[in-house]
Amino acid sequence: MNETVIDCQNMETIYSKSLKRPILNGVNCQIRRGEFVVLLGLNGAGKSTLLRSLVGLVPVIKGNIRIDGVVMNSQTLPKIRRKIGMLFQGGGLIPQLSAVENVLCGRLGIRKPWETLFGFPQKDQYLAMELLQEMGLQEHSYQKTSLLSGGQQQRVAIARALIQSPQILLADEPITGLDVMAAKQVMETLLHLTELGITVVTVLHDLGMAMEYAQRAIVIDDGCIIYDGSPDNLPVQFAQLNQAVYK
Numbered sequence: 671m672n673e674t675v676i677d678c679q680n681m682e683t684i685y686s687k688s689l690k691r692p693i694l695n696g697v698n699c700q701i702r703r704g705e706f707v708v709l710l711g712l713n714g715a716g717k718s719t720l721l722r723s724l725v726g727l728v729p730v731i732k733g734n735i736r737i738d739g740v741v742m743n744s745q746t747l748p749k750i751r752r753k754i755g756m757l758f759q760g761g762g763l764i765p766q767l768s769a770v771e772n773v774l775c776g777r778l779g780i781r782k783p784w785e786t787l788f789g790f791p792q793k794d795q796y797l798a799m800e801l802l803q804e805m806g807l808q809e810h811s812y813q814k815t816s817l818l819s820g821g822q823q824q825r826v827a828i829a830r831a832l833i834q835s836p837q838i839l840l841a842d843e844p845i846t847g848l849d850v851m852a853a854k855q856v857m858e859t860l861l862h863l864t865e866l867g868i869t870v871v872t873v874l875h876d877l878g879m880a881m882e883y884a885q886r887a888i889v890i891d892d893g894c895i896i897y898d899g900s901p902d903n904l905p906v907q908f909a910q911l912n913q914a915v916y917k
C-alpha cells in the first residue's frame with residue numbers, strides 16, 4: 671500500500687488574470703494507493719482546480735503530474751483518465767434517467783458507439799445493478815434520479831464512477847447539502863473504497879467529517895499547499911488561516 675499513485679511535482683497551472691497569479695503555484699504532493707485524502711481550504715483556494723488538473727482538465731504550465739507512474743501529457747491522458755473516476759460538484763446526474771441508466775452512462779467512455787447502439791451489453795447491466803446493490807439502492811434502480819434524495823443521488827454518482835473500475839476516485843464536495851446521516855453514509859462508502867485499495871481524494875468543507883474519516887488532510891490557500899498531514903491538527907490550521915484572513 672506504499673506505492674505512490676498520484677505525484678505532483680512543482681506543479682503550476684495557467685495564470686488567472688483576476689487573481690494575478692497562476693491558480694495553483696508550486697504544488698508538490700505524493701498520494702499513495704488506498705489513501706483517503708481530504709482537500710480543504712477557503713472558497714477560491716484552488717481545491718477543485720487541483721482535482722481537475724489530475725484528470726487533465728486544467729492546463730499545467732510548469733512541473734508535472736504522474737498518475738500510477740505515467741507522466742501526464744496529451745498522449746498519455748486517455749490512458750490516465752481510464753484509471754480515474756470523478757464525482758463532480760452536485761453529482762452531475764441526468765435527472766430524467768433512472769438510477770441504473772445513469773450508472774450505465776459511466777460505461778460510455780469504455781464502450782465503442784456501436785456497442786451501445788441497441789442498449790448496453792447485458793454484462794454492463796448486471797454490473798450496474800450490482801453496484802447499485804452495493805450502494806444500498808437496489809430498490810431504486812429504475813426510479814428517475816430526480817425523485818431520489820440528495821444522499822441517494824450522490825451514491826448513484828459514486829456507482830457511476832465505480833463502473834469504470836477506477837484505481838483513483840476524485841470527489842468534489844460529495845457531501846455538500848446533505849444531512850448528517852446521508853453525509854456519513856457517503857463518507858463511509860468512500861472509506862470502504864479505500865479499504866478495497868482505491869485511492870480517494872475528496873474536497874470537503876466539513877472539518878469534523880475530515881477528522882472522522884480521512885487519513886490525511888491537505889490544506890490549500892491561495893493556490894499553494896500550506897499543510898499536509900494528520901487531520902487531527904485541522905482546527906489549529908484553520909484557526910491560523912482565519913487569523914490571516916481577518917488581519
Ligand SMILES: Nc1ncnc2c1ncn2[C@@H]1O[C@H](COP(=O)(O)OP(=O)(O)OP(=O)(O)O)[C@@H](O)[C@H]1O
Nearest residue numbers: 686687689693711712713714715716717718719720
Ligand atoms: N479556468 C479558469 N480561469 C481562470 N480562473 C479560474 C479558472 N478556474 C478557476 N479559476 C479561479 O481560480 C480560483 C480557484 O478556484 P477553485 O474552483 O479551484 O477554488 P476552490 O478552492 O475549489 O473553491 P470553492 O471552495 O469555492 O469551490 C478561483 O479564484 C477561481 O475563480
